[in-house]
Amino acid sequence: MPMFVPLLGKVKKPLPLIVGLISAGIISASAATYLILQRSSNQIDLQNYTVPVQAAQNLTVRVSASGTVVPIQTVNISPKTAGRLVQLLVEQGDRVRQGQIIARMDSSDIEAQLAQAQANLAEAQARQAEILAGNRAQEIAQAQAQVNAAQARVDLTSGRVTRNRPLAEEGAISRDRLDEVIADDNSARANLREAQQRLNLLRAGSRPEEIAQTRAAVAAAAAQLKAVQVQLNDTIIRAPFNGVITQKYATEGAFVTPTTSASSTSSATSTSIVAIAEGLEILAKVPEVDIAQIKRGQRVEIQADAYPDRTFQGQVRLVSPEAVVEQNVTSFQVRVSIVTGLDQLRSGMNADLVFLGSKLPNALVVPTVAIATEKGKTGVYVPGDDKKPVFQPVEIGASIEEKTQILTGLEPGMRVFIDFPEKLKPKQDTDN
Numbered sequence: 379m380p381m382f383v384p385l386l387g388k389v390k391k392p393l394p395l396i397v398g399l400i401s402a403g404i405i406s407a408s409a410a411t412y413l414i415l416q417r418s419s420n421q422i423d424l425q426n427y428t429v430p431v432q433a434a435q436n437l438t439v440r441v442s443a444s445g446t447v448v449p450i451q452t453v454n455i456s457p458k459t460a461g462r463l464v465q466l467l468v469e470q471g472d473r474v475r476q477g478q479i480i481a482r483m484d485s486s487d488i489e490a491q492l493a494q495a496q497a498n499l500a501e502a503q504a505r506q507a508e509i510l511a512g513n514r515a516q517e518i519a520q521a522q523a524q525v526n527a528a529q530a531r532v533d534l535t536s537g538r539v540t541r542n543r544p545l546a547e548e549g550a551i552s553r554d555r556l557d558e559v560i561a562d563d564n565s566a567r568a569n570l571r572e573a574q575q576r577l578n579l580l581r582a583g584s585r586p587e588e589i590a591q592t593r594a595a596v597a598a599a600a601a602q603l604k605a606v607q608v609q610l611n612d613t614i615i616r617a618p619f620n621g622v623i624t625q626k627y628a629t630e631g632a633f634v635t636p637t638t639s640a641s642s643t644s645s646a647t648s649t650s651i652v653a654i655a656e657g658l659e660i661l662a663k664v665p666e667v668d669i670a671q672i673k674r675g676q677r678v679e680i681q682a683d684a685y686p687d688r689t690f691q692g693q694v695r696l697v698s699p700e701a702v703v704e705q706n707v708t709s710f711q712v713r714v715s716i717v718t719g720l721d722q723l724r725s726g727m728n729a730d731l732v733f734l735g736s737k738l739p740n741a742l743v744v745p746t747v748a749i750a751t752e753k754g755k756t757g758v759y760v761p762g763d764d765k766k767p768v769f770q771p772v773e774i775g776a777s778i779e780e781k782t783q784i785l786t787g788l789e790p791g792m793r794v795f796i797d798f799p800e801k802l803k804p805k806q807d808t809d810n
Contacts, residue, residue: 424761428793431784432743439735439776441671445662445714447682447727449655451619454627456650457483458612460635463628468652470626474617481615481651483634488610495606499599506592521577528570535563617654624725625653658723660692660714662731663702669710671735672697678714679732682723690719694733743781748794749774752804757787759795759804767795767804 457463465482474480538559546556627650628634637649660680664672678692698711714731716723723729748758752769759767772787788794798804 424765424793427797427799428761428795429745429748431788431790431792431794432781433740433790437738437741437743437778437783439671439738440778441664441668441733441735442779443662443664443668443712443731443733445660445712445729445731447658447716447723447725447729448661449621449624449725450657450659451621452624452653452655453618454625454637454650455480455615455618455652455654456637457615457634458636459483459609460633461613463630463632463634463651466626466628466630466651468623468626470623470652472623474621474623474654476617476619478617479614480617480623483613483615485610485613488606488613492603492606492610495599495603499596499603502592502595502599506589506596509588509592518577518580521573521580525570525573525577528566528573531566532563532570535559535566539563615651619654619656621654621656623652624655625650627651627653655725658716658720658725659695660716660729660731662712662714662729663709664712664733666701666708666710668733669697672710672712672733677734679734680714680716680719680723681730681732682719682727683729684724684727685719685722688719688722690723691717692731693717738776738778738783741775742784742788742790743778744784744788744794745796746777746780746782748796749782750804759798760788761793761795766802767798769804770794 462484463481464484466480467482468474468480539556542551542556542559545551546553634651635649660678672694674694674697676694678694680690680692681688682690692714694712695715696713698713701708701710712733744758750757750759750769755769755771756774757769757771760770762768770787773785775783775785777783
């Protein structure tokens, strides 16, 4: 068998041909791939991935929020002083008028105090009348008679002194006897002065100090009577305003004590008798970013979970001036008056609200999902000449439900991508 010895120096000659063939194959494959992709992009059905820019007429800004139906005013009713409840005149669900009697407390002790206070006042008034009326004529006449008697006594004793003084000087009577006569005269004169003073007082009437004292006594007795009457009136529990009895906490015979009238009615307390609520409204929480669009008097659409197929109407009554922070979320409380649906809505119901804001005439809008961010700029993707997505910067306005207003950058009729074919999906900023 013949032997073949390889020629090592000649084996490299076919290499240029091989390299050329490989290069040609790669180029052909790349060209084929490009043609396939180009043909694929040209065959994109834009109807499946894009929507037209819409020109909406009179677009209304709508701000959504959640809320709860709550009473406009609610209080717990309790007595001003502790005591036993003897009569309860209402039931849960009853409508009451302002001033209507809803309960009575035991008043037996206070009624006894009232009788005593009335007696004290009558006594003080009688004493005052006596002082103001002055002295009777009979008393003055009696005092005058006492003065006359005292004067007669003085005349008698004075005459004795006149007669006995010379006798004592002549020694006809002793000096001691004269002293006795003089002492009787002095005593008679003192009695006369006392009787005259009493007569003068009776003629002058009562002193101003006595009159003032009696007036003060009458005023004090009247004040005490009024205080007891107030206590008695406080045993009658009345409705502070027109409303509905929402809770009933106590029964007849129970011992109840005072409590804060503004305490919450959501939890029963033995110190309250009943809870009364007036009217209904919706308390909503609006996010901080939307609160600038909420104004007093603004129309509101209301939907309650209990009536999913009905939309009630409301109106913004109050926007809280202070924010509420819960779980690091800042919001503002907004109170909404219920215009329609008062007969259907109940306290405690959940509600979804839509605040109807300003109108945007001839506003260009696109689906909010079409908004993208590329290199820090906000925009949308529009089909290029080859139907591939091309980023188009835009200036956006308000977002209404699932649409966003376009202020600049697009024209009506242009199409924007809301979805992309897998092979043509652009790279967007990760913070979008």
